[in-house]
Amino acid sequence: MEQKNKNGKDIAILIGCIILLLLGCLAFFSARWYITEFGDTGFDSILYTLFSEMNGTDSAVIMDFMVTALLPALVAFVVLTLLFWAKRGNGDRLYPFTKKRARVLSMVLSLVMLGSAAMTVDLPSYIAYMSQQSTIYQAEYVDPLKAKITFPEEKRNLIYIYLESMENSYMSQEVGGALDHNTMPELTALVQDEENINFSHTDGIGGFYNMTGASWTIGAMVAHTSGIPLKVPIGVDRNEYGQDSFLPGVNSMTNVLADAGYYQTLMVGSDANFGGRKPYFEQHGLNRTFDIFTAREVGIVPPGYFVFWGMEDMHLFDFAKQELTKIAEQEEPFAFTMLTVDTHRTNGYVCKKCIGLWGEQYENVISCSSKQVDDFIRWIKQQDFYENTTIIIAGDHVTMDEGYIERNVADDYERTVYNCFMNTAIDTKYDKNRQFVAADMFPTTLAAIGCEIEGERLGLGTNLFSGKPTLVEEMGLEAFDGELLKTSDYYTKNFFFD
Template sequence: MTRRVGLVAGRVLVYVLIWAGLALLIAAAGIRFFWGRISVGQMLLNLVSVETDGGGGAIVWLGILGVGVLPLLLTLGIALWQYTRRRKRRAAGGGGEDHSRRPQWIRRAVAAALVAAVFVGGATAFATTVGVADYIKAANSKYDIGDYYVEPTVTSDENKRNLVLIYLESGEATLADDQLFEKDSFAPLKEATPAEAGWRSVENFQQYEGGGWTMAGLVSTQCGVPLKGVGSSDDSSATGDLDDDGETYLGGSTCLGDVLAKHGYTNVFLGGANSSFAAKDTYLSSHGYSEEKGLSDWRALDEPEENFRKDWGLSDERLMAHAKEEIDRLHAESEKTGQPFNLSMLTLDTHEPVHVYDYCNVDTENKVTSVFSCSMSQVAGFVDYMKEKGYLEDTAVVIMGDHLKHMSAGDAFHEQLDHHENRTIFNRIWVPGQDPTVTLRPGVDQLNMYPTILEAAGLTLKDREAGLGVSAFAPEIPARSAQAMEPEPYIELLDSLSPQFYAEAWTGR
């Protein structure tokens, strides 16, 4: 009986290892193809908030089938094949192989080696793809973000003004290089935001180390800290509180919307995708946004089906049309009440896999180049509309990419970008009546944009700091700031898990 139980347990373990190895291998391949190399934090934050409608669409179903169903079917198939072989051997009286212990031993050794190879190979591929080694290293870092974090302190709001904040999906400035690409995809937006008219930009604007996806872009530029989940916290209650109700997102942090709301702003967010994807709606409602409109709202307005892409949502053409209506409403209300507004937006068309809406004329060999240009034309049209209506006279505008363009196996432009020495994020900043001699500090990363946006909105900050950032309008950096660190320690600081800081950031305790 003991031998029988041990045999059954051994076989179960073998099939569990086969299933786990296949699942990890397929997951690694899928992540590499659709997103490239990611981080443990990115995986955990997005895994719990996927959406089959307007949040990845077919990719989500491919993940469910590829990682959840296919490995199980393959494992069951192997088990059935082995069972059938054993039945046939028994029916044949054992066969010649049973008369010799050596062939049977070799067969079992080869089978064990194959099972081990599948499991170890899958585990190694997955660990490499999601950066498990980096995660372990970050857990042992001597740095803690809490030691450098600065709570934003507004010393004056006498000059506060309206704010328009536009995030460009995958808005990488490198795509403006017409020597690398068929044309400058940002040309329409550049024409609408010329330097000679007073528009400014951060030269060499960097994605923060460890960033690279939309929610990381929003959090870094609006909260001034790297986005890390509750998995970074060693406080078990932090995880429990978030999972139980899901009512807040970094609820213990003070972010852009919180500061603006405290000073009388009406915060509104517009996006084409499903608002609940990656818990974006929870983040916005947790941080001072009183209204957010997404996929379900546009459908409720009876937008024609051709204006949507099935995997993500509403086209940028229609999003900007709604944005014009929204800014008309907000500006009229602001003139009546005397209170400013913040209208934030996130474009969609440039999210790969490429989708060409009817409004976009493809005039390049690579469709992605044309789609980028078409999207930028829509944003440029919105900027021109604000200028025509006179809104730029009392409204600051910040336009920037949410992250660099993804470089997964299925994405375009590997030849041009894989070995590019300095990939940067596109940005433009407009501040009404600003001294034309004012320049922005070059080379800053996304964390510095938090205090920069607050200053563009006319708020005065103590020491010009917020989060880990220092305003790009500030020519000098305080000596105690994280921005004064040498590059390598600064990167290690951003990578560090900082468990106590994130426990408080997520729970407010």
């Protein structure tokens, strides 16, 4: 009986060592893959990805993970398992490890790999911040539905164009970029036009910084429209997050515009459910969503069509023209939001309109996107509704194509996100040498369509037209981000749960 218990204990320890080794291998290679492919987007983005549905993910991303991370992890696991525990036919160990030494070495190596993975994604820093309690929301947050927002007598339409991963690095050094050539001349010309406004971190062309909780698309869209980061509170079950109830306690720009009588739509070229985009907008006052599936239904693309993340931007812009024409015929003012996708990592998607001007595929895709956006803007300007329509073009976040950045952008270059405000209701002299983030786009957008905001703040954002200092300007970016990284019972209680 004693021998039987001993054998059972040995088997349990062996299984535990094998499981720990498998986890170590998976964590080590997965962390390296994530950072290599996406860069340092913050542990919040990793956590959100783990909690989100993966429907609509580009199959190339999944395949890349399987080949670059999963396969090496499994190979390493098999090799190490054989090294520590394999036996010959006669019962002798294949390699000269005693049972005790094999266990110790296996556990040590597993812990080293887990530790390395944690350091790679900066988990210790994340845990250190999460062990602290922030009071930034109690001190600084302004609820949009409790703030006094006055719309102009004649409400202006709004077209908000999110450009996937569009940062100012892609411009030439001569105009404020990081390259020796300009891959986005049309977008550069738009912000150089004196009739348009570019809020900048310099006295030239520039933009806003990535902020904690907004370094990936849905996080950025939440920040742009709600003035807060997107976080996953500790202890929340995966099934509680995203689809059925997406930040139900948050009052966003979509809520504000809905209360003001706007007809609001969102258009993406991928699966709108990916990352929770459709639930977020529809649960906060959006009227209708268009995506790859609705594009198939109306004949923009054939049935079953799917490339990259859904359909190319050239089809998206055709779809946008078609729907905008219909929407503009309605009596109520409209807010039309769209998100491009061709410039998504890695290397972007080459469509039929792309021309090989540059040596890097990603730069050719960026140039193609710049041209298509400009063509779309020219079309809008020819429409009757343009006179009373404000257009905002903004990147969602800086690119996650870490390989491209490492090859082409100097380490000391200050990367910022592109923005351009067109046909705004007001002008400003406070557009240069600003320190700001995506959260500031929320009140600034409402001001651009003529709204007066008492106190000039909504969410954690500041109306940039006003010249009032942003929280980043008051606190510094590092301190501001640090507060967002901390645990906030206020966030969990007031935003995450209704």
